[in-house]
Amino acid sequence: xxxxxxxxxxxxxxxxxxxxxxxxxxxxxxxxxxxxxxxxxxxxxxxxxxxxxxxxxxxxxxxxxxxxxxxxxxxxxxxxxxxxxxxxxxxxxxxxxxxxxxxxxxxxxxxxxxxxxxxxxxxxxxxxxxxxxxxxxxxxxxxxxxxxxxxxxxxxxxxxxxxxxxxxxxxxxxxxxxxxxxxxxxxxxxxxxxxxxxxxxxxxxxxxxxxxxxxxxxxxxxxxxxxxxxxxxxxxxxxxxxxxxxxxxxxxxxxxxxxxxxxxxxxxxxxxxxxxxxxxxxxxxxxxxxxxxxxxxxxxxxxxxxxxxxxxxxxxxxxxxxxxxxxxxxxxxxxxxxxxxxxxxxxxxxxxx
Numbered sequence: 001x002x003x004x005x006x007x008x009x010x011x012x013x014x015x016x017x018x019x020x021x022x023x024x025x026x027x028x029x030x031x032x033x034x035x036x037x038x039x040x041x042x043x044x045x046x047x048x049x050x051x052x053x054x055x056x057x058x059x060x061x062x063x064x065x066x067x068x069x070x071x072x073x074x075x076x077x078x079x080x081x082x083x084x085x086x087x088x089x090x091x092x093x094x095x096x097x098x099x100x101x102x103x104x105x106x107x108x109x110x111x112x113x114x115x116x117x118x119x120x121x122x123x124x125x126x127x128x129x130x131x132x133x134x135x136x137x138x139x140x141x142x143x144x145x146x147x148x149x150x151x152x153x154x155x156x157x158x159x160x161x162x163x164x165x166x167x168x169x170x171x172x173x174x175x176x177x178x179x180x181x182x183x184x185x186x187x188x189x190x191x192x193x194x195x196x197x198x199x200x201x202x203x204x205x206x207x208x209x210x211x212x213x214x215x216x217x218x219x220x221x222x223x224x225x226x227x228x229x230x231x232x233x234x235x236x237x238x239x240x241x242x243x244x245x246x247x248x249x250x251x252x253x254x255x256x257x258x259x260x261x262x263x264x265x266x267x268x269x270x271x272x273x274x275x276x277x278x279x280x281x282x283x284x285x286x287x288x289x290x291x292x293x294x295x296x297x298x299x300x301x302x303x304x305x306x307x308x309x310x311x312x313x314x315x316x317x318x319x320x321x322x323x324x325x326x327x328x329x330x331x332x333x334x335x336x337x338x339x340x341x342x343x344x345x346x347x348x349x350x351x352x353x
Contacts, residue, residue: 002352003132004330006051007066010044012331017069020128020136021080027088027142028080029096032150033324033349034123034130035073035158036334038184039274043070043124044335046276050124059118060100061126071350072098072123074130075145075153085139093145095156096130096137097303098122114164114300121298130154131327133352143303148310151324154349155317157299158184160306162192165272165296169245173197178234178243178262179219181250182210184346185272187217187320189247194218195314202237204230204258207343216319231261242267251275260285260293268292323348 001019004012022028043051048065057064075095078088088094100120101113108116123129128136145153162185171177177198179189182205193201194217202221203214211222223233234243242264248256251273259269260282269291286293299306309315322345325333334348 001133002327003069003129004071004327005066006043006047006068006070009047012044012070012335014328014330017132019134022082022085022136024083025085025139026082026136027078027085027094027139028134028136029076029094029142030079031071031074031076031130031132031135031352033075033154033351034071035154035347035349036330036338037073037158039072039124040070041335041338042274042276045339049274050121052125058100058120058125060102060120063126067127068124069127069129069132070123071130071132072121073154073157074098074123074135075150075156076135077150078142079134088139088142088144093148093150093153094142095145095153095303095307096122096135097141097143097160097299098130098137098157099141100125112300114298131330131350131352143307145307146311148307151321151349152310152317155188155320155347156303156306156310158347159188159192159310159315159317160299160302161185161272162188163196163306163309164299164302165189165247165270166192166196167302168294168296169247169268169270171198171245174199175244176200176202176238178202178204178230178246178259180204180246180248180255180259181273182207182214182217183249183342184320186247186249187213187346189249189272190214190217190219191315192309195309200237202234202243209343213319213346225258230258234262238264244268245270247272249273253280257282257285260291263291265289266291268294271295320346321349322346325350327352
């Protein structure tokens with residue numbers, strides 16, 4: 001079968017590899033659609049980051065370059081089940097929660113498996129991934145889509161990232177949130193906030209095309225940081241108080257500083273971005289206003305609720321799909337398009353078939 005494998009910075013190749021078969025407790029999925037994630041772009045431009053380099057195999061999977069199949073935002077149709085699998089049948093439409101976890105560390109035993117000390121991601125840390133015709137995963141990571149189509153199913157993973165961040169933020173219904181960045185994760189964070197009862201959602205974004213997308217995603221106000229001082233504008237919009245929560249979805253020092261300055265005293269800043277460099281933080285800005293700065297990583301038990309939001313029509317997922325390509329075009333039509341024309345694109349879906 002065809003699969004996109006990572007060989008190093010700027011080097012993704014379409015290889016012919018054996019089709020995997022499900023073992024006990026595993027499910028084989030014929031992949032319909034797989035989204036290209038910002039994490040994939042980081043790997044392409046700056047990696048390996050999550051992908052294990054040659055000579056340093058992943059502690060759970062044993063995989064290392066160049067055997068790593070990419071792609072972790074995927075959905076498809078069950079094409080086979082192993083022994084002891086129940087509740088999943090051939091023909092079911094499913095999305096995948098793309099994890100490898102040890103199940104034994106303190107985080108796993110506490111139920112916070114998304115911060116497992118040996119954490120890996122299907123599509124970044126192993127021999128399986130969604131940029132392949134077929135993928136085999138453990139049943140526990142398979143989530144039924146019901147009547148949702150599989151292209152929408154491929155958006156469950158990024159939406160779950162946003163839903164998890166919103167849940168961690170502790171934002172109460174009717175509260176005010178500021179979302180920095182209207183790229184893919186920023187946009188789904190806006191949508192998730194509106195779907196879960198946020199009052200006022202403010203998007204901060206300089207690019208014209210992305211500002212328009214933020215409004216469609218549900219932002220009540222869009223601020224351009226090149227035209228206005230964001231902290232002052234947010235306080236004007238909140239009666240002088242500041243936002244309850246800010247979400248950093250850009251991975252930029254100046255943006256993080258602005259987020260800290262935009263929340264009310266005692267407020268919270270949630271970092272959702274994966275950073276490509278060490279961050280600089282003015283700690284006194286946190287201390288003097290007793291602001292919480294927390295990190296949010298991926299998801300943990302969030303897929304069922306995210307799927308329910310989609311099934312109930314609380315998030316219009318189709319708006320985020322800006323391109324559909326075949327696997328052979330993944331580099332030029334996918335990665336390069338998202339890198340070189342990022343203002344015009346949100347989510348490009350890849351069909352391995």
